[in-house]
């Protein structure tokens with residue numbers, strides 16, 4: 001078995017009213033067009049099109065807790081193919097934490113684009129028109145709900161999104177997730 005790629009991860013949080021986040025950072029039409037061009041469109045229950053307009057869900061909550069996670073490899077010049085091995089353990093940690101906070105606050109979590117963590121790759125039930133096997137765990141990403149993640153990281157966290165060049169990973173990767181809720185501001189670290 002290949003040993004894990006060494007890295008460190010840092011979480012940063014920002015809290016703002018849901019209405020502000022929607023007004024300043026959502027461009028539903030622009031990002032819906034991006035989603036329609038993606039091969040995953042309509043092929044996973046975590047991806048659009050959604051049964052319910054996400055805007056109806058936003059209206060149920062007052063406060064947005066946004067979490068940006070910087071994943072910093074300890075080795076430079078790693079090949080781009082290493083991205084998945086760096087991101088997966090962080091997604092597992094973050095999605096578990098989001099669902100626990102959702103349970104505690106009655107809020108709604110928004111997780112990540114990419115392949116779903118909860119079934120083997122290529123086995124999603126959606127292409128067959130069957131229900132999701134784990135609806136209690138699957139949450140859409142902020143991108144899939146129309147939010148601009150590049151502007152979110154840059155303007156709210158001061159973290160520019162970096163992209164790989166020449167087949168190599170950038171100096172760090174960035175994930176963004178969120179919890180919309182009505183409770184007292186939840187502490188991110190459990």
Ligand code: SF4
Pocket residue numbers: 044045046116117118119123124125126131132133134135138
């Ligand atoms: S849990 Fe399984 S069925 Fe549900 S969205 Fe993920 S891959 Fe599809």
